[in-house]
Amino acid sequence: MVFSTGGGSDDRAVGPSWRLVLRRAARGLRPRRGAKKSIWSAGVPLIALAAGLLFTTSATTADGTALRDDRRPQLTQLIAEKRDRLAVSEKRAAALLAEVDEETARLAEVDQPVKIASENADAIRQPAGFTALRGPGITVTLDDSPRRGSDFAENAPDNDDLVVHQGDVQAVVNALWAGGAEAMTIMDVRVISTSAVRCVGNTLLLHGQVFSPPFKITAIGEPTAMDRALDSAEGVRQFREAVADFGLGYTEKVEKNVTVRAYDGSTDLRSAQAAR
Structure with missing residues (x-):
């Protein structure tokens, strides 16, 4: 743990830099005088170095946010918005269709070809599934x-x-x-x-x-x-x-x-x- 003394700020108190991490790792790899060399003496510092690099990289990438952020709330909101928009479009389409039917009925009263076409359409409306x-x-x-x-x-x-x-x-x-x-x-x-x-x-x-x-x-x-x-x-x-x-x-x-x-x-x- 690093402490700062006095009333001023110390940049070194923010955290260990890459240079400090590498220097400490190299110091750990250096064999001690009179100590017997073994595989573990070199392997443990390397593993610690790799773990430190992994943790530092993850922290830098995350930048204070979760790497696996849950996007389900955003997707739920998007689906709800699309459904609302679809409901509005369907309501408008129904209103326009009603206007078309009303206008067709009005024209059928004064236009014989329109009246015949309208009667033919009404005859097949039920078998077609529109009633x-x-x-x-x-x-x-x-x-x-x-x-x-x-x-x-x-x-x-x-x-x-x-x-x-x-x-x-x-x-x-x-x-x-x-x-x-x-x-x-x-x-x-x-x-x-x-x-x-x-x-x-x-x-x-x-x-x-x-x-x-x-x-x-x-x-x-x-x-x-x-x-x-x-x-x-x-x-x-x-x-x-x-x-x-x-x-x-x-x-x-x-x-x-x-x-x-x-x-x-x-x-x-x-x-x-x-x-x-």
């Missing part, structure tokens, strides 16, 4: 297993065995359509003809939105017919077997009166080809 529907149906929920893949026991499952995959969600969706579903939502997002279900890790990506399990799929239709379609679907049967083997979650709930919201996302198509 909300209400009626009986069924809700299927898929969930990851609470087990962990770190189990090294014999016949232990892999991480892929313990999560819901894209094919599992798609198997349920296809089975419900085959069972006569009239309308469907995944995580309360309306599914239309251009919807694509994708999984990124153990999250679900649908219409630009990311969802975490459990994944809820709701369909309006005749519950008994859709239940039979689920029983006969090969992909659904395989997932049910995984439920028993790995503890995955699978539930079916009959809905007496459920609402399926209208699709309110983008309808732009990048490419399309007429069916033959």
